[in-house]
Amino acid sequence: MRDAAQDLLAWYDRHARDLPWRVAPAARAARVHPDPYRVWLSEVMLQQTTVAAVKAYFERFTTLWPDVQALAAAPDAQVMGEWAGLGYYARARNLLKCARVVANDLNGQFPDTREDLVKLPGIGPYTSAAIAAIAFDAPEVVVDGNVERVMARLHDIHTPLPAAKPELTRAAAALTPNRRPGDYAQAVMDLGATVCTSKSPACGICPWMARCTARKAGTQSDLPHKTPKKPKPTRHGIAYVAQRADGAWLLERRPDKGLLGGMLGWPGSDWRDTPSPAPPLEADWQDLGTEARHTFTHFHLRLTIQVAQVGMNTQPERGTFHPAGAFRPSDLPTVMRKVFDLARDTLNNGP
DNA sequence: TATGCGTGGTT
DNA sequence: TAACCAAGCAT
Structure with missing residues (x-):
């Protein structure tokens, strides 16, 4: 069987979505990477938030503040006002903190390693790996909700989340390639967002259909298992x-x-x-x-x-x-x- | 490890 | 209609 990562990259080259924070297909083919500022901004906005909701906010923010220095100089009230409606407002407060550290202490340059990125406000395990991979093409293991779902199905892992996280991360690590890791990271997330969806996954058009263990077992729609949530008062x-x-x-x-x-x-x-x-x-x-x-x-x-x-x-x-x-x-x-x-x-x- | 933290779309 | 879900982080 061919290499799983290469299969997925081939699928990505044909099906990658055109999103405002991505470089144009021709530039991507020439191995041009997107501006770290735009990658960071989009990744923070996308935390627990859908692409559809983020698009307009991303366009607005990058128009108002085209670079990290501009954002760092913005008044708090204006940034909070522009974030209004997007939710999880600690993200906006940390966004400003982070912009000011990068602009004032780091000469306007985002760190290019996961280890240094994760030290910044609002940048955790996922976002640090995503920025390092997408903006700097570092071979980091990028694990978000999409990747967890894809890995759980690919290997038919029934351990409930969040306990399954280490196992799913190991599975993701085993697949992450050294060639085009940034495109690969986005490819797995695109696959999860558009094909290997939470409900009614489109297994018939999945580039990993042949190697998917859950599909063989017929369990794909039940995975990943999650520990039940408490009722809301x-x-x-x-x-x-x-x-x-x-x-x-x-x-x-x-x-x-x-x-x-x-x-x-x-x-x-x-x-x-x-x-x-x-x-x-x-x-x-x-x-x-x-x-x-x-x-x-x-x-x-x-x-x-x-x-x-x-x-x-x-x-x-x-x-x-x-x-x-x-x-x-x-x-x-x-x-x-x-x-x-x-x-x-x-x-x-x-x- | 568990909990607090938004919102809008989908089923 | 109510539950579920989405590119998590801080504490």
């Missing part, structure tokens, strides 16, 4: 949306740590079983009557919404008024944008 909270007579909105910057850390949001109560009222200022608060519902990674949230129109000389106890002309709803994380969308109509039309 439902929490409740109150969000306060105040608009001043000049149209300004009362918003609060959330602390850097924890949920939605560093993001802009509406002042509100704690989120738990029975939240205590916590209005940010004294006003004639009106209950909107509709809840904003949102699901985070580990709990469901139902937010009741209180709205108020307040005078020009109002001094809030929490938060800051943002002039209507300077406020962009797109700067808000999704749960806060849901609240705004529900509150806006009532405030504009009058209670």
Whole structure:
């Protein structure tokens, strides 16, 4: 049987997706590698996030900040605002930290080894290997969720994740070639994303069909096994949306740590079983009557919404008024944008 | 090793 | 409709 890696690279040469962070096919054929800055930015955005969701953000970020020096010089609030909607906001905070280390301490050059890359904020085992392989063509073993799934099926490994991770990593290592390791890394991930998919894998068009153990056993759709997840509890909270007579909105910057850390949001109560009222200022608060519902990674949230129109000389106890002309709803994380969308109509039309 | 951390699309 | 899933990292 032919070499598995070479089979997959041949498939990749025909089927590689054209993505904004990749070099053009002709350049790839000439062994041109993509800009490490763009590889890093795309890999961080792609952590636990789909290609479809990332594309527009990547285009926007690289237009605003074409290189790491430009990003390092950007104001925190602008970067957090541009990241809004993409989720996992610790990534954006670490993105800025990392950009500033590279720009200020490393002369604007990303390290070219996994060992040095993994020391940087927001770059872990996967991302360090991916950058080293894709940007510098280092023969690193790149293991993401796609690779885990492909390896589990290729070798019919039934050990549940995450316990299976070391075994799956060894399997991936055994296949990683010294020739074109960057293309190979992307090829396995493309295979997992487009052919060896989680549900309804397209085994009939898979370049590894003949050598896939799970397919022979008929177990491919059941792999990889995963340890069951805990059920999500439902929490409740109150969000306060105040608009001043000049149209300004009362918003609060959330602390850097924890949920939605560093993001802009509406002042509100704690989120738990029975939240205590916590209005940010004294006003004639009106209950909107509709809840904003949102699901985070580990709990469901139902937010009741209180709205108020307040005078020009109002001094809030929490938060800051943002002039209507300077406020962009797109700067808000999704749960806060849901609240705004529900509150806006009532405030504009009058209670 | 387990948990906290978002969101939007798919089934 | 609710559960599941996606190019993980930090602690």
